[in-house]
Amino acid sequence: MDLRYPPEAEEFRVEVRRFLSDHLPVGFCFGDLDRHEALAWTDRWRATMAANGMVGVSWPVEYGGRGLPKIAQVVLAEEFAKSGVPWGRNIDATTLKMMGNTLLRWGSEDQKRRFLPGILSGDENWVQGYSEPDAGSDLAGLTLQARRQGDEWVLNGQKIWTSRGQLGDWIFVLARTDPAAPKHRGITFFLVPMRQQGVEVRPIVTSTGEAEFCEVFFTDARTDAGNLLGEINGGWAVANSLLGLERGEEAATNPILFQGEFERLVDLARVNGRDRDAVVRQRLSWCYSKVQIMRFLGYRILTTWLRDGELGPESSIAKLYWSEYHQVATDLALELMGTGGLVREGRRLSRQMRTDEVRAPNSNNSWIDIFLLNARSGTVYAGTSEIQRNILGERVLGLPKGPGDS
Structure with missing residues (x-):
């Protein structure tokens, strides 16, 4: 078994280390920051990363990436972990790794052009709407309803344990579009704007004293008919591929x-x-x-x-x-x-x-x-x-x- 990385990966590792050396303050310790300082710092750091080509390094060039092999993303993650540098609230696993890569696989050309730039720049933050009060481990038992009305889909129901829900600009949700179909079928994968009337976010304070998770309620919330990934009633396949990205x-x-x-x-x-x-x-x-x-x-x-x-x-x-x-x-x-x-x-x-x-x-x-x-x-x-x-x-x-x- 050869555990060595290929030469091009090690060359990129040198670049990442140089970037960290050039842009991290001497003696920096993220744990020294309080909550508000940490949020402000991660926003600035996110912008610094984007300006220096350290976001979406393995994405195709035509969508704003650098077109590097996937192992470059591994090297980047390794060096950040060694330095104790967080990914930040806008470059976390949900927005970049999960939503961004899911769009690359399942999104239409229009959807890629619309959403990927905001994900790379950090201007738009995504959160995940999967779990419900009675559909956690048994995710296919979800009951959030989506009904087509003209050029829009109207959503009614609830999601829970939505990480950083109060910071989301968009939420990707699984919703039931065919109640008569078997559980794993009749589910569609939607992209829904959170800054609208009809979407209510309630933070949940956990035993740590933080409100990292939220409840999200949809009351006649709307999203454009073009804001779905995959096929209607085919959202289970999209959801499984996204979970694999974790x-x-x-x-x-x-x-x-x-x-x-x-x-x-x-x-x-x-x-x-x-x-x-x-x-x-x-x-x-x-x-x-x-x-x-x-x-x-x-x-x-x-x-x-x-x-x-x-x-x-x-x-x-x-x-x-x-x-x-x-x-x-x-x-x-x-x-x-x-x-x-x-x-x-x-x-x-x-x-x-x-x-x-x-x-x-x-x-x-x-x-x-x-x-x-x-x-x-x-x-x-x-x-x-x-x-x-x-x-x-x-x-x-x-x-x-x-x-x-x-």
């Missing part, structure tokens, strides 16, 4: 981020005088081995993605693996902090927190807010662990469906 370069960046978190976990054990404890050392060794397995699993996923252009059901193993690992690792962090780990105070710190900050008494926020509480939801969002196991069992191993599965 894995992609994450196979390369997740091991980097989890390795950084592991190093912080070791520092935490040392600072709290537990690094000589045989049981703690054994548990840390377990965490280290899991991160390394994650890295080599990532290589396999990347090989498939770069070769085939998309990922099959096998990629579900990555989501299952990291989400369940993360809960064990953050449980260990809480144990190492002891009773002090139950108190949330001080500023929030980034994943790339420096060693001296581990010793600070106010460093608990980093573990409690970003890791511990969010880790609890990792086995639920983007497909529950139960759903990932069903996918692997039925679509990869060929096992029969379980009782009650349709």
Whole structure:
């Protein structure tokens, strides 16, 4: 197995590192910024990226990209992860990676010309409208209704757990257009403007104290008849291809981020005088081995993605693996902090927190807010662990469906 990247990818890596060196402030730490500073900084950073050709690097030149091989996108994501630089609210997975690439595959020429420039520039932010109160893991059970009226579609219903919904300019939704059809059929994929009467967004405050997720209500909301991807009643195929885009370069960046978190976990054990404890050392060794397995699993996923252009059901193993690992690792962090780990105070710190900050008494926020509480939801969002196991069992191993599965 040759794990080396091709020469052209390493040449691009040099360019990315030079870009980061030229444009990141000396000693920059994203975790030092408060919420408002972070949002303002990511907007400026997004503009800097676009101005220097660091957005959509693998997209065709005719749509504003650079036409580089897909592995260039992996290199870009890797170097950003190593530098602790966030993608930002307008260049996140939903807007660029998911919506942008879905438009490239399924969009008409008019749709590409209309929407792709705004995605690349960051002028238009997209959010995802999939889950509903009674249609999460069983997404095909959705009930949001869309009815054709002249040159428009009229939508009525609700979506929930819409990430950053309050920041969205557009939302892509799955809506039922044929109630008489079987569940997976009769669903259409729509592009809907959010800044209109008939769309109400209600933020949901989670256990971290943040309002990252939202409820979105549609009451006679409208979108142009041309704002659908794929065929009428054929939205399930579009939705599945979009979900496959969630894995992609994450196979390369997740091991980097989890390795950084592991190093912080070791520092935490040392600072709290537990690094000589045989049981703690054994548990840390377990965490280290899991991160390394994650890295080599990532290589396999990347090989498939770069070769085939998309990922099959096998990629579900990555989501299952990291989400369940993360809960064990953050449980260990809480144990190492002891009773002090139950108190949330001080500023929030980034994943790339420096060693001296581990010793600070106010460093608990980093573990409690970003890791511990969010880790609890990792086995639920983007497909529950139960759903990932069903996918692997039925679509990869060929096992029969379980009782009650349709």
